[in-house]
Amino acid sequence: MSTIMTESRTLVSERLAAELRDDILCGALVPGSRLGEMALAERFAVSRGPVRAALGLLSEAGIVQIVPNSGARVRIIGRSDARALYQVRTALEAEAATLAASNAGRHAAPRFRQLLDQHGAQIAAHPEGAYLQASSDRDFHVVIAELSGNPLILRYLTRELYPQLSLLRVKHRNVTGRGAVALKEHERIAAAIIDGDGEIAGLLMRRHIRNSWTALEMQLSQTEQEDETRT
Amino acid sequence: MSTIMTESRTLVSERLAAELRDDILCGALVPGSRLGEMALAERFAVSRGPVRAALGLLSEAGIVQIVPNSGARVRIIGRSDARALYQVRTALEAEAATLAASNAGRHAAPRFRQLLDQHGAQIAAHPEGAYLQASSDRDFHVVIAELSGNPLILRYLTRELYPQLSLLRVKHRNVTGRGAVALKEHERIAAAIIDGDGEIAGLLMRRHIRNSWTALEMQLSQTEQEDETRT
DNA sequence: GAGAGAAATATTGTCTACAATAATGACAGA
DNA sequence: TCTGTCATTATTGTAGACAATATTTCTCTC
Structure with missing residues (x-):
């Protein structure tokens, strides 16, 4: 920072x-x-x-x-870098979701609705889904960090973690997102936040980021094998 | 970073x-x-x-x-800065404890024993306890971050969060730690890590940092009132 | 005496040049 | 052909100077 x-x-x-x-x-x-x-x-x-x-x-x-x-x-972001980044994301974004649930209240509902609709439209246009953290996915996460009321979390995510993960994206352009599954997870997180249920929001966010990492790791493994095969 | x-x-x-x-x-x-x-x-x-x-x-x-x-x-670290720092600490250190429980195993036990003994000796020498994160308290937390195997967490904590909290210490020299209560919490966290119980380790660490913040916040409130009274 | 504006001063931001270090290329020997 | 050594070149780190900006001081007016 x-x-x-x-x-x-x-x-x-x-x-x-x-x-x-x-x-x-x-x-x-x-x-x-x-x-x-x-x-x-x-x-x-x-x-x-x-x-x-x-x-x-x-x-x-x-x-x-x-x-x-x-x-x-x-910088070249390798797999272990990505893993560390996802672990930090898991921690910070779960905390952000927990805090957001305390702060947001019902008036956040329209904003979430808009974000989720946008995300849904994006998935309808690209059912296979673009790579992790396309803009509407990213926006969802950023809004939660903002709602957390913790400027440090927001800063770490937007200034450091997300840019670094973008570097991974540059390197692995064919890695896909999780499409409708991720959207469903977003919906549940948003609902928990709107309902003020911090514990569940935090837990669902942990799970969401963990799932994203698991899927990404699998694809990175395949990509690296293909790279080796091609060498 | x-x-x-x-x-x-x-x-x-x-x-x-x-x-x-x-x-x-x-x-x-x-x-x-x-x-x-x-x-x-x-x-x-x-x-x-x-x-x-x-x-x-x-x-x-x-x-x-x-x-x-x-x-x-x-930099002057104010109360809201401190709050944000503690929230980030809560997130990162709970994650570190969870990861450490997966990584550490039994061979970490002697190291923890040493740290806890040191901490105990420090508290015996100063029962009222010095300010938050005296060296043995800090060492305990750093060791867990090291055991997490996540270099990013370790870096954020040691390069940014702890130094910033040290600034708070400079400003509030009379703020005391939680003495034997904190040590007891450390012991339980260490036990969970040694036993490989990541979920409990993470939960206990969250609680520990939260407790530290609650105590600190109360003291900061008093200090600020005294400052106002003195003005 | 207080407040506003201008001038003077101090300091930071940028530029240029030299010193220090690493990278590259050439050459000799095995 | 490969490896090691040395020289050359390119680049980074630092010093000093000038340009740009903020702060302080001074002067004038009310």
Whole structure:
């Protein structure tokens, strides 16, 4: 986490970081690729100072890896990284769901309804489902983190965990989500939160993230076997 | 989190960050105090470049607050910050305990025994107990995070959450721990982990952190009232 | 004396240049 | 052909200077 208080005017370094972040998360800069200070300074027509600061911010987000005296690269997220990320997600998102159930109340129902409808429409359009955490799936989770009222949880998820998981997505484009099953789980979580039942909300969220990880792990296993077979 | 791979040689910026970190966590640099780049560069006889990088690292740890174009200060941790930190701790440490129960097995018993004995000796020496998370209390929690096998949890706790809570300690030196009650809770958590009972370990850890927060919150309330009374 | 505005000063953000380090390429020997 | 050594090159880390911004001080008016 970082406690840089930013308001209106944005530093060059922060703008660079945002742009590089987008390039990294959309796959334009693939995991492993080199982020040389001099090349980036030239590309963005700035000095190396703000480039270094930007790389520091991206390193902090966990999507760039800096080796002192050697340079920075887009981070490669391996299976064990993904596992650790999912375990942390399980913890934080279960806590968020529990807290959200205390905070949200009935007036959150329309928001959840909208999110779930959106998600349902997405699944109808793509029954096999896109990869984990397409936007409506992600939105659902972010809303719960917001409703938790804990800015730290929200920050860790949105600034670090989700971007890092996006890197996994860049690397494994053919991994699919769990479609209607996941949606059903979302619905139950939302209902528990709306009903103020924190214990059940937390438990269902744990289960949901665990299920997502189990499915993903299986697919990663297959992908890695295919990679080995192809080598 | 930061993904700077550091091995043997340490950068000036990292050495500065470590030294400043120590100054901040021991209270030599109190919350709110100003960390000017020029003053620090002069104090450490280096240029402002590595000072800036060091401040970036400390900001990332959450113990320094940087306002663009205005400078850096040691962060002040307020009550709502502390609450958020404890909620995140609850989530992460319960998960760590659950995972540790799967990983640790019986051979962790001597280590726990040692930690608990140490903690017991500390409480015997100070029955009223020092402030939250004295070293043996902290060690117990760190060991569980290590046993969890999740490097991310360990990193968040030791790099960010505990240092930030140390800042709270700097501000509230008269807040006491829970003495023998906390030790008893530790013992039960350790037993559950050694027995491989992840569900109970996680539940007991949740309860433990929650209890610690409840006690701390009460004391913070009193301290703040006294502060107001004194003003 | 209080408040507003301008000027002066201090500090941070960025740029440029040099020092330090790692990576790459060339060459010799087994 | 492969391996090890050395030289060269590229890049990162740091220092110092200038530009940009915020803070402090001073002056004037009410």
